[in-house]
Amino acid sequence: MTNVTSNKTVTANFTAITYPINATANPSIGGSMSCSVNPVTYGGSSNCTATANTGYNFSGFSGDCYGTSCSLTNITATKTVTANFTAITYPINATANPSIGGSVNCSVNPVAYGGSSNCSATPNSGYTFTGFSGDCSGTSCSLNNVTGNKTVMANFTAITYPITATANPSIGGSVNCSVNPVSYGGSSNCTATPNSGYTFTGFGGDCYGTSCSLTNVTATKTVTANFTAITYPINATANPSIGGNVNCSVNPVVYGGSSNCAATANTGYTFTGFAGDCSGTSCSLTNVTANKTVTANFTAITYPINATANPSTGGNVSCSVNPVTYGGSSNCAATANTGYTFTGFGGDCSGTSCSLTNVTATKTVTANFTAITYPINATANPSIGGSVNCSVNPVTYGGSSNCAATANTGYTFTGFGGDCSGTSCSLNNVTGNKTVTANFTAITYPINATANPSIGGSVNCSVNPVVYGGSSNCAATANAGYTFTGFSGDCSGTSCSLTNVTANKTVTANFKLTEGYVLNVIKKARDRVLSLLLMVKLVVA
Structure with missing residues (x-):
């Protein structure tokens, strides 16, 4: 469309594709068939039905359908359907x-x-x-x-006369007559043959005794061969004999007969099945033709003992009998592993011994163990020097622990003693008590005590050096001709008391000459010299 100047309407027309269904009857005279839709549009459906003519039966579809119904769906191609008929x-x-x-x-x-x-x-x-x-x-x-x-x-x-020859009972054997039926005036000999499990006891009817000869037959004859069944015993036993009993509905059983055997378990036993001439959990003997053996098997009910150690690493527990038969007994014993001690039973036992008697249910026995622990005697030397702590204390058998020392203020850690040495302490595979000593040394501070001038006197301190936080008193002593004038440095005045010492100290004791002391010394020296000169003169003279 070109040069469009107004609304336009365009319709595209389509025609659905159809697919024919080639529907035929086989044979054509057998009947007819029709399909609900034929032909069928693309993707459509159609149901086909067959109708048989008189004298024919519809036997089923073939082609694109099979069986006795035909439903074609989602058709996208030509289909062929044949309705098959069979003449009656x-x-x-x-x-x-x-x-x-x-x-x-x-x-x-x-x-x-x-x-x-x-x-x-x-x-x-x-x-x-x-x-x-x-x-x-x-x-x-x-x-x-x-x-x-x-x-x-x-x-x-x-035109003949039949001989009615029968076996009594019918399963007991057979009877045969040489001629049967017998022509008028004829003869026949009858013989009896017992089946397995039966014995022949004699004839009845138109014969008697153990032989039968019919002569000049002018009428129907009846001959009965009598048999007696052999009987067979059932040897029915319980295994074990105390497990229960077994009874059979018929025992002994006649040849070809039947018997049902049933097992009854005693208390504490369960029936597990038959053996011998029966198997499984039921026993039906049929057509018995020989002696039979039936064994009812019983199994004693057992009860497990759930025996556990608590904790599992602590040891083990064993029971003399496990599982235990109904009404039985078992003794359980506990054995501690190295590093553990047995503390007693729990569950269905208590105390330190376990004897289970007349067991009629599942039992639970717990052997309780306690780990042996070893204390670490951890001390500080001196006690005010610091502290020592161990990661695990006490320590279980075979366990480990690490000990650490912490010095207090004014002390230094110098090393471990006892079961540890050096500056670290790791205790492994502990199997006994341990002693750990953390050694500390007090920090000391010297007092530098001097006299000024050194000839002026001396100074002494009561404690020198002084431990951290300690105290010391210092005193000054003046030499002859000097007087003490006071302290300087870390002390002042005429007394010196150092307390809470946390560092080195310096103390100076100051001295000065005493006034007139020097002139007096000179005068004394002059007088002594003059005295010596006079003595020399006297000696010379």
Whole structure:
């Protein structure tokens, strides 16, 4: 569109793609089929149904459907669906009565729906045909427009006399007659054969004793062979005998007979199953033809003892019997590991011994242990010098501990003594008491005490050097001709008392000459010299 100057409407027209369903009947005369939608638009659905004609059965779909229903969905291509039909046929149950009297044959068997068949009878030697019965009657049989199953019986009459030979009981054995049925005036010998598990005891009916010979037969005969069943014992036992008992509904059992055995557990036992001629938890013996052995197995109920050590590293606990059978006994003993002591039982035991008797339930026994600990005697030397602490104290057996020393103000740590040495202390694999001494040395401060002038006198301090925080008193003594004038430095005045000393100190004692002392000394010296000169003169003279 070009040069658009107004609104426009454009419609695009589409046609849905359709897919045909090729729907056919097989065979075509068998029936018909139809689909709800055909053809089907793209992605559409259709349901197809089959209808059988008279005389046919619908047997199922094939092609793009299978089974007895057909639902096509999301169709995106051509589909093929075949409805399969099967022609209905009807069997003719054609029998001879009695079967040894002759035979009957039908020209068509089975017969298609609406078809026909002719049946004819042929007697065997010694028999005459007496007529049809069932869906035919009289002496001829023509079946027309057959639309259901048919029964045709050809009846024959024997010209002979049957011998009714039976075994009593029927499972006891068999009886056979050499000729049966017997023609008029004929003969037959009958013999009895016992089955396994039975013995023959004699004939009854038209024979007696242990042999049977029928002669000049002019009527039906009855011969009974009598048998007695052999019986078989069931050896039913409990294992162990105290575990319970086993009973069988029939014991002994006649040949071919049956018996059910049941097990009952005694208190403290459970039934675990049968063995021998039975297995599993039930025992049904059928068609017994030999001696049987049935063992009911029982297992004593046991109760576990949950024996634990607390703590698990502290030791172990063992019980003489574990698990314990119902009503049984067990003694439990505890053994401490190195570094632990046993303190007693808990749970289903108490105290220091454990004897469990008449056990009828699960038991719990706990052996309690306490770790042996070793104290560390940690001291400071001197006690005012500082402190010593150990990371673990007391220490469990085999354990470790680190000890550290802290000096107080005015002291220095000089090293460990006892079970440690040097300036560090690590105690490992402790298996005994330990002694650790942290040695400290007091810090001392010297007092530099001097006289000024040195010939003027002396100065002495009561304590020198002085420990940290200590005290000292200093005193000055003047020499002859000097007088003490006072202290200077860390003291002043005429007395000196140093307290709480935390550093080196300087104390000076000041002195001065005494007035007139020097002139007097000179005068005395002059007089002494003159006296000596006079003495010299006197000696010379």
